[in-house]
Amino acid sequence: MKRRTFITAMAAMAAAPLVKAQTLPRGSVKIIVGFPPGGGTDVMARVIAQKLGILWDMPVVVENKAGAAGVIAAGYVAKQPNDGSTLLMTNISNHAIAPSLYPALGYDVERDFTSIMLVGVTPNLLIGNQNQEASTVGELVELCRKRPGEISFGSAGVGAAQHLALEMFKLRAKISALHVPYRGSGPMVTDLLGGQINYSFETMTSATPLVHGGKVKVLAQTRNKRAKSFPDVPTVAEQGYPGFDASTWYGMVGPAGMDAGLVKRMNEDFNSVIAMPEVAQKLESFGAEDGGDSPEKFSAFIGAEIKKWAQVIREAKVQPA
Numbered sequence: 001m002k003r004r005t006f007i008t009a010m011a012a013m014a015a016a017p018l019v020k021a022q023t024l025p026r027g028s029v030k031i032i033v034g035f036p037p038g039g040g041t042d043v044m045a046r047v048i049a050q051k052l053g054i055l056w057d058m059p060v061v062v063e064n065k066a067g068a069a070g071v072i073a074a075g076y077v078a079k080q081p082n083d084g085s086t087l088l089m090t091n092i093s094n095h096a097i098a099p100s101l102y103p104a105l106g107y108d109v110e111r112d113f114t115s116i117m118l119v120g121v122t123p124n125l126l127i128g129n130q131n132q133e134a135s136t137v138g139e140l141v142e143l144c145r146k147r148p149g150e151i152s153f154g155s156a157g158v159g160a161a162q163h164l165a166l167e168m169f170k171l172r173a174k175i176s177a178l179h180v181p182y183r184g185s186g187p188m189v190t191d192l193l194g195g196q197i198n199y200s201f202e203t204m205t206s207a208t209p210l211v212h213g214g215k216v217k218v219l220a221q222t223r224n225k226r227a228k229s230f231p232d233v234p235t236v237a238e239q240g241y242p243g244f245d246a247s248t249w250y251g252m253v254g255p256a257g258m259d260a261g262l263v264k265r266m267n268e269d270f271n272s273v274i275a276m277p278e279v280a281q282k283l284e285s286f287g288a289e290d291g292g293d294s295p296e297k298f299s300a301f302i303g304a305e306i307k308k309w310a311q312v313i314r315e316a317k318v319q320p321a
Helices: 002-015 040-056 068-078 092-101 137-146 161-173 185-194 204-212 260-275 277-285 295-316
Strands: 029-033 060-064 086-091 113-122 124-129 152-155 178-181 199-203 216-221 248-255
Touching: 029 040, 029 068, 040 060, 040 086, 040 113, 040 204, 040 248, 040 260, 040 277, 068 086, 068 092, 068 113, 068 248, 086 092, 086 113, 092 161, 092 248, 092 295, 113 260, 113 295, 124 161, 124 185, 124 204, 137 216, 152 161, 152 185, 161 178, 161 199, 161 295, 185 199, 185 204, 199 204, 204 216, 248 260, 248 295, 260 277
Parallel strands: 029 060, 029 086, 152 178, 152 199
Antiparallel strands: 086 248, 113 248, 124 199, 124 216
16 A cells, blocks of 8 residues: 555656756846835835845845836836846736736736745825824815815825725725825825825835834724734724725736746745845834745735726726826
């Protein structure tokens, strides 16, 4: 019996495709970010790149190619060699929202990219500068109903995570509000603090220092559960809108057709990096949770996100800039 089991196991191993260990690209690795320095995607990428450089004993540099809510960067990476030398720190904007927002998008998410790993999922924080009237979701909804189309919400651009969170909120709360797009979170935050705009569903990554520094008031977080780093901030769902989930997420992808062995190697190393205590602590401090696992799991996650945001874009009649 034992001999038969051994023979069967050996036969199965022989029939299964072998994924050989693949050496890393020579020289250096670039991680492309589709937003200006200082935003959520940029911060996450730099935390990981620094540790990868040590692990791989080579330069791992972050390069910013801002514009069109990350679409320019995604289109660039899709056309790069698939040897692993150029990766994309993608996020919800260019990999889940853009496919439904831009009819003539220059890339196809499923066809043109290789999933490597989900880095983390984080809520957005609904924030306003300290001079704003509303301090809860209920108060904000009432304010928007009293002054329809006047209360302004900034975002990192048309189709950015902050924008679509706002559109989901408008649909659920049945309110009218003014969307003000910027070229990235940096300039948007500057105007928020200066009072040129009222509120934003800003990414937790870039909003966290503002909250801890007392520069903004935080009304809610937008995932379906409270982030460990903000246990005292209620979710939008808790404040009258059950099921509301407008999470931002970050992940690593490369061009299509990457060698399976290289993807396996990179996936294992990325998993190792985000498990490092100092990296895990950094990610958690920004609300980034539930990252890691396999490329296949990340691909399935992306597919579900595309479907969810396609419905919001359709119902809100969102148009590209």
